[in-house]
Structure formats: C-alpha cells, structure tokens
Amino acid sequence: MTEINVESNKKQRIENTQTREVEDEHITCTICSEVWTSGGEHCLVSLKCGHLFGKSCIARWITERAQKLGDKKTFCPICMKPARLNDIRIVVPIKLVVKDTAEINLLKKEVEMKKSKICEYQNTLELARLSLNLSKRELKRAQDTLL
Structure with missing residues (x-):
C-alpha cells in the first residue's frame, strides 16, 4: 500500500510540474x-x-x-x-x-547590501588576523629577549 502511495505522489508531482510548465x-x-x-x-x-x-x-x-x-x-x-x-x-x-517584480527587486537590493556588509566584515576580520599575528610576533620577540 505504501508503494502505491509513493507512486501516486510521484505521478502527482510530475503532473503538477508539467501543468506549471504549460x-x-x-x-x-x-x-x-x-x-x-x-x-x-x-x-x-x-x-x-x-x-x-x-x-x-x-x-x-x-x-x-x-x-x-x-x-x-x-x-x-x-x-x-x-x-x-x-x-x-x-x-x-x-x-x-x-x-x-517590486518585492523581488527589494529583495535583490537587500541581498546586495548583505553581500556588501559581508565584504566589510571579511575585511575587518582580515585586519584583526593581521593585527593578531603582528602581536604574536612582538610577544615572541619580547619573550626571546627576556630569555
């Protein structure tokens, strides 16, 4: 019985897709x-x-x-x-x-703004990583001079 339902569901999905295409x-x-x-x-x-x-x-x-x-x-x-x-x-x-298309256009603008914000965050993250690496190097030098 489950097999029949699965086949029926598949057939219905195919018919729905064909109707939408037409x-x-x-x-x-x-x-x-x-x-x-x-x-x-x-x-x-x-x-x-x-x-x-x-x-x-x-x-x-x-x-x-x-x-x-x-x-x-x-x-x-x-x-x-x-x-x-x-x-x-x-x-x-x-x-x-x-x-x-009004809502789609608004959503596209929102996506573009989010992408821009992501780029800003990535740049900030990269600067923070560079700063961290620089601080680590300075700490290492300071430790080496103390020893």
Whole structure:
C-alpha cells in the first residue's frame, strides 16, 4: 500500500510540474523565458503578427538584427514575418497574469547590501588576523629577549 502511495505522489508531482510548465509558457517571454512585468522595461508587448514578448527583449532582438542584416530583414522570432521597432505595441490586457517584480527587486537590493556588509566584515576580520599575528610576533620577540 505504501508503494502505491509513493507512486501516486510521484505521478502527482510530475503532473503538477508539467501543468506549471504549460502555464509558464503563456506568461513568459519567448526570447528570455522570464515572466512579463506589469510595467517597465519588460512589460508585455506584441508585434503586428500578434506574438507576445517582453518589451526590452523584442526591441533588442529587432535592433540587433537590423544592425546585422539591414532594416528590411528584421523579423518576428516566432513566425518570421517582418518586424520593425515601430511595430511594437504595449498590450494592456483585461485579464492576464503578470509578475509584480517590486518585492523581488527589494529583495535583490537587500541581498546586495548583505553581500556588501559581508565584504566589510571579511575585511575587518582580515585586519584583526593581521593585527593578531603582528602581536604574536612582538610577544615572541619580547619573550626571546627576556630569555
């Protein structure tokens, strides 16, 4: 009976993972695989062909292709239809899941501050170690001169 439960749990986890992957396909940029944001540089945009991307990704895609191939040769990365920078349109959906990155950005800043603090502590620790070694050497010299 336990063996059946284990198999059932494994199957359920696999199904949950597959469901999340399918859901993620509908809320992520096809260029970078990141979730679209509700505003800013990676907000949801579309091209004339209707394919959806993060704004910064498709703008970079079109710009890079235009530089390499010439303006008339840029295309949608999905359907290969012609695409230009002025074809990019911001999508304002009625109901769509977008990622609110405000909390993530705050946490990233907090992590950076903690990393900076760790570096400060490491430098302080290194100075303390050097000072300790210097004191040990002076003590050793003093002991040697007394003997």
